Amino acid sequence: MKEEFPKTYEHKNEEQSYQLWEKSGFFNPDTLPGVRKEPFSLSMPPPNVTGSLHIGHAMFLTIEDLMTRYARMQGKRALWLPGVDHAAIATQNVVEKDVYKKEGKTRHDIGRVELIKRIDAFVQGTRSRIETQIRRLGSSCDWSRERYTLDPDLSLAMRTVFKRMYDDGLIYRGDRIVNWCPRCKSTLADDEVDYKEQKTKLYYFKYGPVVIGTARPETKFQDKIIIVHPKDKRYKELVGKELEVEWMTGKVKARVIADPIADMEFGTGAMTITPAHSFEDFLLAQKYHLPVVKIIDEDGNLTEAAGSFKGKNARDAREEIVLLLQKKGLVEKIDEDYVHNLSLCYRCGTPVEPLPSLQWFIAVDREFRIMNQDLRKRCGKDTATLKQLALWAVRSGEINIIPGRFKKIYFHWMENLHDWCISRQIWFGHQIPVWYHKNSKLKTQNSKLCNDPFVSVEDISHCPHCGGEVEQDPDTLDTWFSSALWTFSTLGWPKNTKDFKVFHPTSVMETGYDILFFWVARMIIMTLYAVGDVPFCTVYLHGLVRDREGKKMSKSAGNGIDPLDMIAKFGADPVRLSLVVGTTPGNDIRLYEEKIAGYRNFVNKLWNIGRFIITSTGERPFAPTIDPCTLADQWILSELNSIIEQTTTAMEEYRYSAAIENLYEFTWSKFADWYIEIAKFQRVHGMKESTDAILLYSLEQILKLWHPFTPFITEELWKNLTTQVLFPERGRLRGGVNQNLLLVQPWPHKAIEPYSYRAVEHFTKLQGLIASLRTFRAEHKVNPREKLSGAIAVHQSEIKKVIADHLELVGHLAKTKLEISTEMTHPSFTLSGIRVSIDLPKKEKSSRKEREARKKYVADLERRLSDPLFLSKAPPSVVEKERQRLKAFEEMNS
RNA sequence: GGGUGCUUAGCUCAGCUGGUCAGAGCGUCGCAUUCACAUUGCGAAGGUCGCUGGUUCGAGCCCAGCAGCACCCACCA
Numbered sequence: 001m002k003e004e005f006p007k008t009y010e011h012k013n014e015e016q017s018y019q020l021w022e023k024s025g026f027f028n029p030d031t032l033p034g035v036r037k038e039p040f041s042l043s044m045p046p047p048n049v050t051g052s053l054h055i056g057h058a059m060f061l062t063i064e065d066l067m068t069r070y071a072r073m074q075g076k077r078a079l080w081l082p083g084v085d086h087a088a089i090a091t092q093n094v095v096e097k098d099v100y101k102k103e104g105k106t107r108h109d110i111g112r113v114e115l116i117k118r119i120d121a122f123v124q125g126t127r128s129r130i131e132t133q134i135r136r137l138g139s140s141c142d143w144s145r146e147r148y149t150l151d152p153d154l155s156l157a158m159r160t161v162f163k164r165m166y167d168d169g170l171i172y173r174g175d176r177i178v179n180w181c182p183r184c185k186s187t188l189a190d191d192e193v194d195y196k197e198q199k200t201k202l203y204y205f206k207y208g209p210v211v212i213g214t215a216r217p218e219t220k221f222q223d224k225i226i227i228v229h230p231k232d233k234r235y236k237e238l239v240g241k242e243l244e245v246e247w248m249t250g251k252v253k254a255r256v257i258a259d260p261i262a263d264m265e266f267g268t269g270a271m272t273i274t275p276a277h278s279f280e281d282f283l284l285a286q287k288y289h290l291p292v293v294k295i296i297d298e299d300g301n302l303t304e305a306a307g308s309f310k311g312k313n314a315r316d317a318r319e320e321i322v323l324l325l326q327k328k329g330l331v332e333k334i335d336e337d338y339v340h341n342l343s344l345c346y347r348c349g350t351p352v353e354p355l356p357s358l359q360w361f362i363a364v365d366r367e368f369r370i371m372n373q374d375l376r377k378r379c380g381k382d383t384a385t386l387k388q389l390a391l392w393a394v395r396s397g398e399i400n401i402i403p404g405r406f407k408k409i410y411f412h413w414m415e416n417l418h419d420w421c422i423s424r425q426i427w428f429g430h431q432i433p434v435w436y437h438k439n440s441k442l443k444t445q446n447s448k449l450c451n452d453p454f455v456s457v458e459d460i461s462h463c464p465h466c467g468g469e470v471e472q473d474p475d476t477l478d479t480w481f482s483s484a485l486w487t488f489s490t491l492g493w494p495k496n497t498k499d500f501k502v503f504h505p506t507s508v509m510e511t512g513y514d515i516l517f518f519w520v521a522r523m524i525i526m527t528l529y530a531v532g533d534v535p536f537c538t539v540y541l542h543g544l545v546r547d548r549e550g551k552k553m554s555k556s557a558g559n560g561i562d563p564l565d566m567i568a569k570f571g572a573d574p575v576r577l578s579l580v581v582g583t584t585p586g587n588d589i590r591l592y593e594e595k596i597a598g599y600r601n602f603v604n605k606l607w608n609i610g611r612f613i614i615t616s617t618g619e620r621p622f623a624p625t626i627d628p629c630t631l632a633d634q635w636i637l638s639e640l641n642s643i644i645e646q647t648t649t650a651m652e653e654y655r656y657s658a659a660i661e662n663l664y665e666f667t668w669s670k671f672a673d674w675y676i677e678i679a680k681f682q683r684v685h686g687m688k689e690s691t692d693a694i695l696l697y698s699l700e701q702i703l704k705l706w707h708p709f710t711p712f713i714t715e716e717l718w719k720n721l722t723t724q725v726l727f728p729e730r731g732r733l734r735g736g737v738n739q740n741l742l743l744v745q746p747w748p749h750k751a752i753e754p755y756s757y758r759a760v761e762h763f764t765k766l767q768g769l770i771a772s773l774r775t776f777r778a779e780h781k782v783n784p785r786e787k788l789s790g791a792i793a794v795h796q797s798e799i800k801k802v803i804a805d806h807l808e809l810v811g812h813l814a815k816t817k818l819e820i821s822t823e824m825t826h827p828s829f830t831l832s833g834i835r836v837s838i839d840l841p842k843k844e845k846s847s848r849k850e851r852e853a854r855k856k857y858v859a860d861l862e863r864r865l866s867d868p869l870f871l872s873k874a875p876p877s878v879v880e881k882e883r884q885r886l887k888a889f890e891e892m893n894s
Numbered sequence: 895g896g897g898u899g900c901u902u903a904g905c906u907c908a909g910c911u912g913g914u915c916a917g918a919g920c921g922u923c924g925c926a927u928u929c930a931c932a933u934u935g936c937g938a939a940g941g942u943c944g945c946u947g948g949u950u951c952g953a954g955c956c957c958a959g960c961a962g963c964a965c966c967c968a969c970c971a
Contacts, residue, residue, distance in 0.1 A: 008933065195969080202971090213971060227971090263970065271971045278971080341969065405898065409966070412897070416967080513966095548906090550964080582907050582919080587899080588964085590906065598920065601933040612930035653910080661908070661918065676930080771937085777925095778937040784926055857914085869951040878913055878952095885914085 011571025182300030208245030372532020
């Protein structure tokens, strides 16, 4: 008995399908059916636990899911490992804001322990929400292996790496100038700083004999060094001199130094330096051994170095300071239209203050001995720097980046990488595994040892040397430190787990190009160091999802698309398609609702193809005998073989959009529009058995090919196909119902019949003829119900036979009764050698346009074939191809 | 200042190693509706592939220059 089969696809059953998959255990590579040797592994880029997923997440989930499903169907041990990232600063900010909004309290009011408690509770909520969202998209990831960056196992990995790097001298503590966010009260890495162009004032101040320009007068209290260019004639006399100048807080002694860093063209060519609050000036200060005096503190307020301004917010005090200088007559002029790049915290948008601070760093240029012997052999070095190794991994091709142009960007970034500041003054995250003596004044026998920080994998409470009490560094690690270990920490490293052995390095890293530096590059660095291998073999970088106008989607702009809304409206499959079709790696895509609606239409088309075949064929064996007895049969089987081959190739080459476009064209334009229509004809002409077998076989292949892209609808149709048409007891044959899931069916191979060029060529001729007849009808406004009759003359004998054999079919599809004629003096239209005359009461009209186009084409062919240069230089195969074309043409037109 | 990408039908974009490659979807226009599907079917119109040179027998596809747009990196006191 056939079950009820709705006319339109209802995506309400998606969640049930997902449950079926999840329960089957096939998301877990260990419980997949059959013997699977070749592993495939993919680490999910862990979404931040800050909120809910956006459309960008939907995109990577779709791509990664189709990669995984394809690998699984190919018989690999496919593992897609999911997880979430604690996203230290971002998450703490969200919760802090919430606490302040609801209770008017800051984190300092409620304290560290309480804040962490609140954050953990918050994370519990967002985590489960995110997990649900991931499921709604159909993501076939192995939930039994889900990880969170703060899991104990991952913390162990973090501490292990930290200790080893510290022992190797690659992690050090140093007093250096860092990017400081006065609102987050924390350091920021170089790439956590955003720049925004801003029109601001450039002040020109008299400073002794020179005039200096500055955009930040509030940092200049202790400026005592004037820098001029050595070649600058204006200041030649002053170089090396010590001067007494009137300045902000009275007279100061200033020295003049010549250094080529001064730009003679900018402003007056002279500048003073502020070592504590400018990266460049800090380097100069180191070069000339100048003191570094802090003018602005961690709260963004002025220090005692600012004299009476002490305690005031630095930026707020700016105008007041200028006023003071004005009173002193030291303001030369103020340029109001100075365009300047303001640095901002990428999390909260607060202006960043560079200031000196004692922080932990990773040394990227320091040599260390490579532990892993195999890696030493592969890169041909015993020692290297982190930077060198990371460059080698991509240069040598051990890691491939798609698209290739990002390799250049990667090299450039890596070559210019500075030491990475990894300590953050926030509370949420991995606390740095370093301990210090509580009482720093404590002197013991081992005073030297006791003064060093203790780095430990295990928590410690007492000094291992003297037994004195110790306390842990209050700072936490940059969130990217733990995510840099993601590919291996999630697989159990540093324990020698089976997972790690089987699945690492991972096969692919799929992520957005916007986090190439933040994450991908750091994974490469850290994994090469810790594991002695690459984290992944291929990096596939997708683009960003933008709105209709090409603008970035953001909450504040309100132009975002919520994937869950779209899924509720159209189903997950159309959303998935809209995120992959028309995209190429590394390029952004524009997404809007109509696009998704378009793919909803396709999904419905697929549904009706299945509906038609399943409800109109009788029960039959699972693998029916294929007996192509008509030209159309041969044609569709050839096309099917071809599409299987094309899709497989495209999948292997990561060309997913192309794969879908080809499949789409095959499914709709070839299979549905032509073969199914012909199948209806064949059924009533005594070929029901053979036609149905081919319909079923084709449907089976089509569902398999579509499954990685549109898992829900294909699984649903597959269920109907296997339970209603194919032997229902098949499920009982081995392994129960689960084995029948499309999820684990083998990927199609080219089969049955080889690709028949002849069948395709002949069938294409028939299609052309039918299309021409339809066009003719449309152009002559013939009533669709009216059946036309006419005659047809063909000279080329092979084609003539094909057409003669299919007169009835052509007549059926074009509603025209035709007969073969030998002579044709006044054809109604001509189609590459086929002349057709239709009985129309009105005067016939042959297409002049068509004739002219044909003429041009032949002339072009003739010209090239008579060109001696073409004949001598072009490869013989090309010349032969052209010759054949001309020949075929002449034959048909004769 | 340095770099990357993009510029192909009204719109959104494909075009792999140069030899029918001028394509798709959407949109537009015309016709059709008891037959799996109006979330449909049949048909039509639309482009000198940003501009200028060059290489080649042959160029959206390679090279050079220019223009516009987008993005990334660095950051000037």
